[in-house]
Amino acid sequence: MPQSRAKLDANLKDFEAQLASTETQVGNELAPLKGKGYFVFHDAYGYFEKTVWTDTAWSFYR
DSSP states (O other), X not given: OGGGHHHXXXXXXXXXXXXXXXXXHHHHXXXXXXXXXXXXXXXXXXXHHHHHOOSOEXXXXX
């Protein structure tokens, strides 16, 4: 795949820029809710919480 290296690098750079933009947008949208906490029905939001939120979610699951 050496012939595809430049294209793969460009795609990765574009993806990383889009990801950073999305993280910023979501963070801005959730900023007014910061410090209020939230409830979820599964504990799958840990990475999201660490990236965007500072407060712990309360989860209900079996």
